[in-house]
Amino acid sequence: MAVDAFDGPDAVEEAPAGKVLQLLDRAIEAQSGLVSKNIARARQRNPEATPAQVIRSLERMYVSALAGSGAAVGGSAAAPGVGTGVALALSAGEFLSSLELSTLYALSIAEVHGVPLDEVERRRTIVMGIMLGGSGSGTITKMAERTGQHWGRQVVAKVPVETLKQINKVLGKNFVTKYGTKQGIIVLGRVAPFGIGAAIGGGANAALATLTVRAGRRAFGPPPAEWL
Known part of the structure; x- marks a missing residue:
């Protein structure tokens, strides 16, 4: 998974201010083509699964993957002999990884609900709206x-795409502030002593994933009874 958007530890601090939206667009572009495969993976054990069952599988897969990613980086960053610069660089890579996982989850549940993903502006609204939770949904409904x-x-x-563009401008500003701040806290936590960093990284990511799952449920409501 490419992480060349970061040039070193200093970029971790710069990312929230100048690169988060660039990374978001990169994640959306990269993950959009993987939505069908992600849904197929959720249906692998039960090809006859209902949309509700598939969404539950997608939720479990997402929370597990994000928590595991955070714990792995936390443990590696705090391992003996790893300096602070390397630790921050590891966390910078995991920043992009968690963003991609969250993007794939949001787009996948939208697909199961039959929401069109044909326009990039629609994909941006879905991802940012879900990751921002209540503030995102409030902005979207008010502006729309x-x-x-x-x-x-x-x-x-x-809603017309031109309206979504205006909504996304506001969501983008909130996304940079809120998501960047949360990631900054998590990055610092992962540089804690060995074991503690893993616990903070995994626990924080699991908490973020759980909030994202709840926001997704509120965004789309009950799953369709049949495949659309």
């Missing part, structure tokens, strides 16, 4: 002048 639950179906699938 829509009310009611489940913005993922009501807004992203129906």
Whole structure:
């Protein structure tokens, strides 16, 4: 998994301010083509699984992958002989990895719900709206002048692309601030002594994944009864 967007430890501090949206677009581009494979993997053990069962599998896969990624980097970064610069560089790579995992999860559940993914602006709204949680959904419904639950179906699938572009400008500013700040806290935690860093990295990532899963459920509501 490429991490060349970072040039060293200093880039970890610079990323929230100048590179998060660039990394987001890179993640969306890279993961969009993997959505079908991700859903197929969730159906692998039960090809006859309902949409609700597949979404539960996608949720478990996502939380497990993100928690494992954080714990692995936390443990490696705090291992004896690893300096702070290397530790921060490892966490910088995991920053991109967690962003890609979250992007793939958000786009996958949108696909199961039948939300169109044909426009990049729709994909941006889905990913940022879910990762921002309540503040994201509030911004989307307010700017789209829509009310009611489940913005993922009501807004992203129906609002014109030009409106979504305006929504995404506001979401982007909030995304840089909120996501960058959370990642900064996690990066510092992973440089803790060996064992503690792994616990902080895995636990923090698991907590973020759980919040993202809840936001996804609120965004789309109950799964469709049948495959669309």
